[in-house]
Amino acid sequence: MRYEDWEPLYHEICEYFSFDPDDDERAAHVAVDLSSSDATSDLVNLISGHPVTVCGNAPCLKSQVQADNITGVVIAADAAASVLLSCGVRPVVIVTDLDGIDEYAIDLNNKGTIMVVHAHGDNIPRIKTWVPKFTGPLILTTQGRPFKNIHNFGGFSDGDRAVYMARDCGASAIHLLGFDCDDQSVTPVKKGKLIWARRLLSEIGYDC
Numbered sequence: 001m002r003y004e005d006w007e008p009l010y011h012e013i014c015e016y017f018s019f020d021p022d023d024d025e026r027a028a029h030v031a032v033d034l035s036s037s038d039a040t041s042d043l044v045n046l047i048s049g050h051p052v053t054v055c056g057n058a059p060c061l062k063s064q065v066q067a068d069n070i071t072g073v074v075i076a077a078d079a080a081a082s083v084l085l086s087c088g089v090r091p092v093v094i095v096t097d098l099d100g101i102d103e104y105a106i107d108l109n110n111k112g113t114i115m116v117v118h119a120h121g122d123n124i125p126r127i128k129t130w131v132p133k134f135t136g137p138l139i140l141t142t143q144g145r146p147f148k149n150i151h152n153f154g155g156f157s158d159g160d161r162a163v164y165m166a167r168d169c170g171a172s173a174i175h176l177l178g179f180d181c182d183d184q185s186v187t188p189v190k191k192g193k194l195i196w197a198r199r200l201l202s203e204i205g206y207d208c
Ligand SMILES: Nc1ncnc2c1ncn2[C@@H]1O[C@H](COP(=O)(O)OP(=O)(O)OP(=O)(O)O)[C@@H](O)[C@H]1O
Pocket: 055, 056, 057, 058, 059, 077, 078, 079, 080, 097, 099, 100, 156, 157, 158, 159, 160, 178, 179, 180, 181, 182, 183, 186, 193, 194, 197
């Protein structure tokens, strides 16, 4: 997605959540200073022309995975990765702002799972802890203006960001599992994030 097309949505999101774009920019610089990795061409090779399943972490994920034959390239949004592992499915890509993963992600990354790590104003300490641990394929993302090896595919929360990324990388079809944007069992902030997930996904033709 062109940053110019994303920018108005980004400013609306910052206003809605009272985020300071300067903090996001600071986080992006912290990430870039820690790693020069960029596995974007590996990601494009994996996804371009292929079907993808993006797994969000709604409570329905487990039963949907058990009921569904997961097709194509499996992308986990953050903590959805551990649900997939418990169902015997290894995510090929994990999109994360680092608040839902655990040590298992390092092992998966060493075995080839592409980590797509999002830097934002509220996760700088987690960037400093986790980024140096990923010695396998790694892509950095920002929600602000991209530069050097940090990308902006569009999207805000891990799930919708994963869908925007798959679309940008040329997926032939994108199937969603584990998305429930009406989930009432979440915190008020998370409810706001799910309202945005619904809006951003609807902008590109997906319902959740
Ligand atoms: N009902 C739901 N509850 C949680 N996540 C959901 C739900 N429906 C869709 N998702 C998507 O699954 C993603 C991963 O969920 P997780 O529980 O790991 O959230 P999170 O780490 O709090 O996400 P984020 O930090 O992006 O808000 C979310 O970013 C969201 O896009």
